[in-house]
Amino acid sequence: MNINCLEPTASIVDAIRAIEKNSERIVVVVSTENNLLLGTLTDGDIRRHILDGHSLDASVLDVMNSNPISAWVDMPDSVLRELFFKNNIRGIPLVDNENKFIRIIYKTDISTKKDLVDEKTFAAAIIMAGGEGSRLRPLTKNIPKPMIEINGIPLLERQMESLKSIGVFNIYISINYLGNLIKDYFGDGKDYGVQIKYINETEKLGTAGALGLIPDLNYQDPILVINGDIVTTSDFSHLYQFHADHQADITVTAKDYRIEIPYGVIKYEGVKITSIEEKPSQRFFCNAGIYVLTPQIINDIKSQKFLNMTDVIEQCISDGGSVSVFPLHEYWSDIGTEADLENARNEFKDN
Numbered sequence: 001m002n003i004n005c006l007e008p009t010a011s012i013v014d015a016i017r018a019i020e021k022n023s024e025r026i027v028v029v030v031s032t033e034n035n036l037l038l039g040t041l042t043d044g045d046i047r048r049h050i051l052d053g054h055s056l057d058a059s060v061l062d063v064m065n066s067n068p069i070s071a072w073v074d075m076p077d078s079v080l081r082e083l084f085f086k087n088n089i090r091g092i093p094l095v096d097n098e099n100k101f102i103r104i105i106y107k108t109d110i111s112t113k114k115d116l117v118d119e120k121t122f123a124a125a126i127i128m129a130g131g132e133g134s135r136l137r138p139l140t141k142n143i144p145k146p147m148i149e150i151n152g153i154p155l156l157e158r159q160m161e162s163l164k165s166i167g168v169f170n171i172y173i174s175i176n177y178l179g180n181l182i183k184d185y186f187g188d189g190k191d192y193g194v195q196i197k198y199i200n201e202t203e204k205l206g207t208a209g210a211l212g213l214i215p216d217l218n219y220q221d222p223i224l225v226i227n228g229d230i231v232t233t234s235d236f237s238h239l240y241q242f243h244a245d246h247q248a249d250i251t252v253t254a255k256d257y258r259i260e261i262p263y264g265v266i267k268y269e270g271v272k273i274t275s276i277e278e279k280p281s282q283r284f285f286c287n288a289g290i291y292v293l294t295p296q297i298i299n300d301i302k303s304q305k306f307l308n309m310t311d312v313i314e315q316c317i318s319d320g321g322s323v324s325v326f327p328l329h330e331y332w333s334d335i336g337t338e339a340d341l342e343n344a345r346n347e348f349k350d351n
Contacts (some may be wrong), residue, residue: 004018004027004028004029004103004104005028005029005030005031005035005101006018006028006029006030006031006041006060007030007031007033008030008032008038008059008060008061009059010030010059010060011056011057011058011059011060012046012049012055012056012057012058012059012060012063013056013057014060015028015041015046015060015063016046016056016329019041019043019046020233020330026042026043026090026091026104026106027040027041027042027090027091027093027104028040028041029041029068029093029101029104030060030061030064031100031101034100035100035101036098036099036100036101037068037070037093037095037099037100037101038061038064038066039060039061039064039065039066039067039068040064040065040068040091040093041060041063041064041065042065042091043235043238043241044238044241044242044245045063045064045065046063046329047238047242047326047327047329049062049063050256050327050329051285051325051327053283056329068093069083069087069089069092070092070093070094070095070099071083071092071093071094071095071105072094072095072096072097073094073095073096073102073103075094077110080092080105080110081110084107084110089107090106090107090108091104091105091106091107092104092105120221120240120244121166121167121168121221121237121240122163122166122168122221122222122223122224122236122240122292123170123217123219123220123221123222123223123295124168124170124171124172124217124219124223124224125163125168125170125171125172125223125224125225125226126171126172126173126174126199126211126214126223126224126225126226126298127146127156127159127171127172127173127174127226127227127228128174128207128210128225128226128227128228129144129145129146129156129173129174129175129179129182129228130174130175130176130177130179130201130210130228131144131145131146131176131177131227131228131229132145132177133145133148133177133229135336135337136148136335136336136337136338136341139338139341142178143178143181144175144177144178144179144181144182144228145228145229145335146182146228146229147178147181147182147185148335148341150231150341150344150345150348151345151348151349154185155228155229155230155231155335156173156182156186156228157186157192158231158348159226159228159230159231160186160189160192160194162232162235162236163194163224163236164193164194165235166235166236166237166240168224168236169193169194169195170194170195171189171194171195171196171197172196172197172198172199172214173186173196173197173198173199173228174198174199174201174210174211174213174228175198175199175200175201176200176201176202176204176210179198179200179201182198183198199213199214200213201213203304204306205304205305205306205307206306206307206308206309206311207227207307207308207309207310208301208307208308208309208311208312209301209304209305209306209307209308211225211298211301211307211312212301212302212303212304212305212307213303213304214298216299217295217298217299218295219295220295222240222243222244222292222293222294222295223292223293223294223295223298224236224239224240224290224291224292225290225291225292225293225309226289226290226291227289227290227334229289229334229335229336230288230289230290230332230333230334230335231331231332231333231335231344231348232288232290232328232330232331232332232333233330233331233332233347234253234290234328234330234331234332235330239251239253239290239292239326240292242324242326243292243324243326246322246324247322248292248322248323248324249293249294249297249316249321249322249323250291250292250293250294250297250312250313250316250321250322250323250324251291251292251323251324251325251326252287252288252291252313252323252324252325252326253287253288253289253290253291253325253326253327253328254285254286254287254288254325254326254327254328255285255286255288255327255328255332256283256284256285256327256328256329257283257284257285257286258281258282258283258284259281259282259284260279260281261279261280261281261282262279263279264276264277264278264279265277265280285325285327287309287310288328288332288334289334291309292326293312297312297316297321331347333347
């Protein structure tokens with residue numbers, strides 16, 4: 001069967017794997033054994049399913065769009081382009097006159113040069129690389145944590161490659177501890193295909209205070225802010241689309257984290273037991289250190305003020321702004337310990 005096509009018995013995990021194998025990483029279809037189109041699943045559908053608290057073992061039938069936009073396989077490109085732009089979608093399943101799935105056509109397949117230039121992405125990225133990495137000492141005694149290598153490639157360089165892959169070439173790097181080593185390695189970014197500007201943090205300003213050192217950003221599109229010790233296989237274009245779809249002021253990425261309680265948990269009223277739940281688990285969405293912010297929020301941050309990103313988020317909420325959460329189902333690590341580093345090196349041993 002086509003790698004873009006799933007059977008009705010497939011799970012959400014199967015859909016994630018299919019999307020990751022797809023070079024466009026956009027959409028997969030669900031069809032019957034004889035290829036009748038049943039529905040489509042996008043990355044956004046899957047993440048909304050996760051936020052609703054559902055399992056990745058669920059059937060694709062529970063999550064798919066059962067009434068997707070589709071087109072005849074012989075439909076003219078001019079009509080297809082209108083479908084893409086009118087509905088703000090990036091992939092359309094093509095079917096024959098019996099509604100049998102033939103293939104997926106992507107916006108990039110029929111885009112003009114102007115369309116590609118106009119394709120939206122983050123205006124810039126800001127990498128927060130000023131931390132000391134004290135939990136990783138002695139590894140970070142003579143090298144900043146974001147320069148630790150994962151199979152020969154520094155963390156920062158891996159982040160830059162991910163940014164370049166989605167068309168982000170304007171990069172700011174906040175430096176402090178051993179920051180000269182970062183500047184010496186990357187320079188102005190020309191040799192790496194990007195343009196780098198450095199934010200010199202001369203004192204500890206928290207996880208967001210260094211943003212106040214950036215001159216006013218004259219961008220219209222949102223800014224990606226990422227901690228310099230993060231390594232992930234997540235495609236940031238999905239994050240951009242999610243942020244745009246929800247018209248958020250801030251989007252915070254989150255990792256699904258579960259704590260298994262090894263005992264029976266008693267529920268009670270007064271002194272009377274109402275039930276006992278055997279070895280339950282608690283589920284949390286934890287801050288993953290990757291954010292999308294509107295330029296205005298960054299411009300409003302005052303210089304030389306200690307500030308954590310949680311303060312920025314809470315202020316936005318207090319001001320009535322919109323803050324959305326983007327759940328990560330891909331590999332993610334903040335390389336906080338040597339065990340994290342070893343796991344990351346195993347994850348990327350072929351990359």
